[in-house]
Every structure is written in C-alpha cells, then in structure tokens.
Amino acid sequence: MIDQTGHQSYDRVRAHAAQTVNERLDRATRANLRRAAEDREFAVQRLAKVEREWELDRAIMLGFAVMGSVALVLGLRRDWRWRFPLSAQIGFLALHSIVGWCPPAAVLRRLGFRTRQEIEAERLALVPQVGGERNAAESSTL
DSSP, rough: BOOTTOOOOHHHHHHSSSHHHHHHHHHHHHHHHHHHHHHHHHHHHHHHHHOOBBHHHHHHHHHHHHHHHHHHHHHTTGGGGGGHHHHHHHHHEEEEEEEHHHHHHHHHHHHTOOOHHHHHHHHHHHHHHHHHHHHHHHTTTT
C-alpha cells in the first residue's frame, strides 16, 4: 500500500489477508476514485460515505464485545462450558493485536471491511476532488 506521501507503508492486516481480497478491494477503490474524478457529485457522496465507513478493527472489537458478553453471561448463568468460546475470543484478540490477523479478520476482509490506512488513503484522494482544503484541515484534526 502506498501512503499519501508516495512511500510504501506496511499494513499488518493486508500482509496477512488473501491477495485476491486485497486486489478486489483495491480495484473497487480505484474505480470509485476514477468515477469521482469524472463526477463531482459522486465525489461528494463518496467522501461522506468514506468518512462514515467502519474500519476492520472497529468491526472486530464490536464483534468481540458482543459475543464475549453473551458467552460470559451464559457461562456464569447457564453452563460453565460457555467460557470456552470466551477464551477463544481472548486468544483471537491477542493474535490480532500481535500479528494483525485472526479468523474473524479474514471473514470481515472478505465481506469488504477495509483497514484505517485504506480508508484514509481514499479519503485523502477524494478531498481535493471535492475542493476541500478546509475539509482536509477539519478532518485531519479528528
């Protein structure tokens, strides 16, 4: 992945994802940027959508929080064996934080979730097309 300065940057998730998935997401991004270059209204709509897009890590954390809570409650109230899925989730979370990959990340990548770097790269490419020096300054402070 190339960052906004034109240098190659390392992305743990992309490095561990299937190449076909990365290529599919890159093709979609390039197609969106080409269309945005031709149609300013699309660029404005796309920028708004990109700014609301959930990144992969956020989706993983939400899934772990929901499923972990359910497993914990069921493990405490129903059957102690519900603690095993909770243990697996803790292991997946540790694996994702250390390596950048876990089984849920692979599934979410295939569903189209992108990394923060991928989203930010598209956002930075769309801002000039929308004509927003002001927008770039505002969103870079977020």
